[in-house]
Amino acid sequence: xxxxxxxxxxxxxxxxxxxxxxxxxxxxxxxxxxxxxxxxxxxxxxxxxxxxxxxxxxxxxxxxxxxxxxxxxxxxxxxxx
Amino acid sequence: xxxxxxxxxxxxxxxxxxxxxxxxxxxxxxxxxxxxxxxxxxxxxxxxxxxxxxxxxxxxxxxxxxxxxxxxxxxxxxxxxxxxxxxxxxxxxxxxxxxxxxxxxxxxxxxxxxxxxxxxxxxxxxxxxxxxxxxxxxxxxxxxxxxxxxxxxxxxxxxxxxxxxxxxxxxxxxxxxxxxxxxxxxxxxxxxxxxxxxxxxxxxxxxxxxxxxxxxxxxxxxxxxxxxxxxxxxxxxxxxxxxxxxxxxxxxxxxxxxxxxxxxxxxxxxxxxxxxxxxxxxxxxxxxxxxxxxxxxxxxxxxxxxxxxxxxxxxxxxxxxxxxxxxxxxxxxxxxxxxxxxxxxxxxxxxxxxxxxxxxxxxxxxxxxxx
Numbered sequence: 001x002x003x004x005x006x007x008x009x010x011x012x013x014x015x016x017x018x019x020x021x022x023x024x025x026x027x028x029x030x031x032x033x034x035x036x037x038x039x040x041x042x043x044x045x046x047x048x049x050x051x052x053x054x055x056x057x058x059x060x061x062x063x064x065x066x067x068x069x070x071x072x073x074x075x076x077x078x079x080x081x
Numbered sequence: 082x083x084x085x086x087x088x089x090x091x092x093x094x095x096x097x098x099x100x101x102x103x104x105x106x107x108x109x110x111x112x113x114x115x116x117x118x119x120x121x122x123x124x125x126x127x128x129x130x131x132x133x134x135x136x137x138x139x140x141x142x143x144x145x146x147x148x149x150x151x152x153x154x155x156x157x158x159x160x161x162x163x164x165x166x167x168x169x170x171x172x173x174x175x176x177x178x179x180x181x182x183x184x185x186x187x188x189x190x191x192x193x194x195x196x197x198x199x200x201x202x203x204x205x206x207x208x209x210x211x212x213x214x215x216x217x218x219x220x221x222x223x224x225x226x227x228x229x230x231x232x233x234x235x236x237x238x239x240x241x242x243x244x245x246x247x248x249x250x251x252x253x254x255x256x257x258x259x260x261x262x263x264x265x266x267x268x269x270x271x272x273x274x275x276x277x278x279x280x281x282x283x284x285x286x287x288x289x290x291x292x293x294x295x296x297x298x299x300x301x302x303x304x305x306x307x308x309x310x311x312x313x314x315x316x317x318x319x320x321x322x323x324x325x326x327x328x329x330x331x332x333x334x335x336x337x338x339x340x341x342x343x344x345x346x347x348x349x350x351x352x353x354x355x356x357x358x359x360x361x362x363x364x365x366x367x368x369x370x371x372x373x374x375x376x377x378x379x380x381x382x383x384x385x386x387x388x389x390x391x392x393x394x395x396x397x398x399x400x401x402x403x404x405x406x407x408x409x410x411x412x413x414x415x416x417x418x419x420x421x422x423x424x425x426x427x428x429x430x431x432x433x434x435x436x437x438x439x440x441x442x443x444x445x446x447x448x449x450x451x452x
Contacts, residue, residue, distance in 0.1 A: 012308070012316070013146070013308055013319075014116075014308065014321075015126075015133070015146060017115075017126075033118045035117055043311070044305075044307050045115050045308050045310070046126070
């Protein structure tokens with residue numbers, strides 16, 4: 001069970017999600033690609049679940065790669081993560 | 082023997098990995114692109130983005146997110162020419178294909194744009210020395226067919242790009258016949274937009290092409306993208322803005338394999354140039370080619386003083402199983418420029434899979450067919 005500080009990172013396109021996911025894998029971050037939860041958006045695409053413990057490292061990797069994203073609380077997605 | 086010489090229309094054969102990649106996608110993956118988060122979709126989306134990165138590298142561009150897939154170069158050119166910020170005048174080379182001429186003619190009829198011809202030499206290549214005298218304005222655009230699909234002449238892009246840059250003209254490149262054979266330097270030439278196809282020089286399957294655009298184009302096609310799905314407007318972000326609807330994932334699988342497994346040519350440049358010289362030596366034959374051999378691609382056309390192109394094409398096929406294309410090749414402007422309109426020409430386009438022996442057989446067959 002994750003706590004409420006876990007985050008969902010939403011990107012502008014599926015291409016950016018794929019790029020971000022690859023960077024996370026290279027950095028050995030335990031992130032996960034998920035469907036975008038409805039409490040964030042009625043997207044039908046992808047987002048990245050980021051555990052709270054990895055948030056700083058995740059943000060650092062995204063900043064270095066200049067991948068813009070928006071972070072949301074993952075509250076309603078804990079059961080899928 | 083490889084008797085297929087219509088690679089200007091579409092390439093054949095393809096690298097073996099192309100059909101394998103398509104089969105693998107259809108039999109083991111099968112997911113769509115970017116519209117969910119389960120494994121098949123991730124796999125398909127990763128494949129799409131890898132292909133996009135590889136296309137960007139192939140066209141010398143560092144902004145892969147501005148590369149969009151469409152079904153072919155014609156669609157891509159329509160996207161570019163109809164989606165750019167309004168322009169009143171377009172400058173074209175005299176070797177443009179109908180993929181450019183027909184959209185521009187539509188725009189002339191609907192928006193009143195003016196279509197102007199760049200000064201050119203007798204082989205249709207742009208006369209660089211005369212460019213500086215042209216009455217261009219900053220809002221004009223320039224469209225260049227990098228390699229002619231009629232005489233195979235390669236345009237002097239570095240010089241044209243320099244002229245376009247100093248005059249602040251938006252330069253659009255049609256790389257349909259060049260990409261895969263002749264380097265394209267999108268960033269170095271500061272090209273404004275580039276249209277490409279996957280099934281010719283890149284040796285991929287049909288049904289997959291696309292474009293790069295530095296400018297955010299107005300969407301020619303609107304629909305679902307898997308992103309910003311709560312909105313009726315198309316997203317501002319690229320490539321989503323340009324890719325409404327499910328993409329041609331089998332085509333992308335094949336194109337990506339083609340980009341990763343390009344074969345080394347089985348013939349030399351000298352082999353092809355010798356073929357041209359031999360055909361040109363036949364009685365009554367006129368070869369349409371670049372005036373400067375260094376600017377010649379491995380595509381040429383020819384006519385005969387007394388034998389019609391269609392007759393030559395039929396003889397080559399029925400007597401020798403050799404496949405070539407005859408006629409206007411959807412490029413009437415080029416034929417008018419080269420004085421082969423409306424009869425057209427016989428076109429020969431080689432591929433990396435041709436050997437010197439294939440060229441020898443072709444030359445003998447042409448010699449026979451022209452009698």
